Amino acid sequence: MIRDYLNEESEKNIIERFNSIDFHCIFCNNPDPLEKTNVHCEQERLNFHPPGQDMSPYNDLRTSLRVTTFLICPQCKNKFFVNILDQGKII
Numbered sequence: 001m002i003r004d005y006l007n008e009e010s011e012k013n014i015i016e017r018f019n020s021i022d023f024h025c026i027f028c029n030n031p032d033p034l035e036k037t038n039v040h041c042e043q044e045r046l047n048f049h050p051p052g053q054d055m056s057p058y059n060d061l062r063t064s065l066r067v068t069t070f071l072i073c074p075q076c077k078n079k080f081f082v083n084i085l086d087q088g089k090i091i
């Protein structure tokens, strides 16, 4: 689990870096990268708080982060789903 959770700007930077990754079709020899649609960044969180106290963003723990997208090959028209899951650092 990760103590901090990402702010809006960090999520934007992650999506920008994800968009810089080129994926290629696995069904045809299209030399061009696949087209990405619906790039989405999502954090999964848990909130730990003492009994009787309200939830607080300071107690949020990020348990994972995923970036997903649909890919479409303009040449053979196959579509793919990519899911990159960050599960935190190796300790």
Ligand SMILES: [Zn+2]
Residues within 6 Å of the ligand: 025, 026, 027, 028, 029, 030, 073, 074, 075, 076, 077, 078
């Ligand atoms: Zn293709």
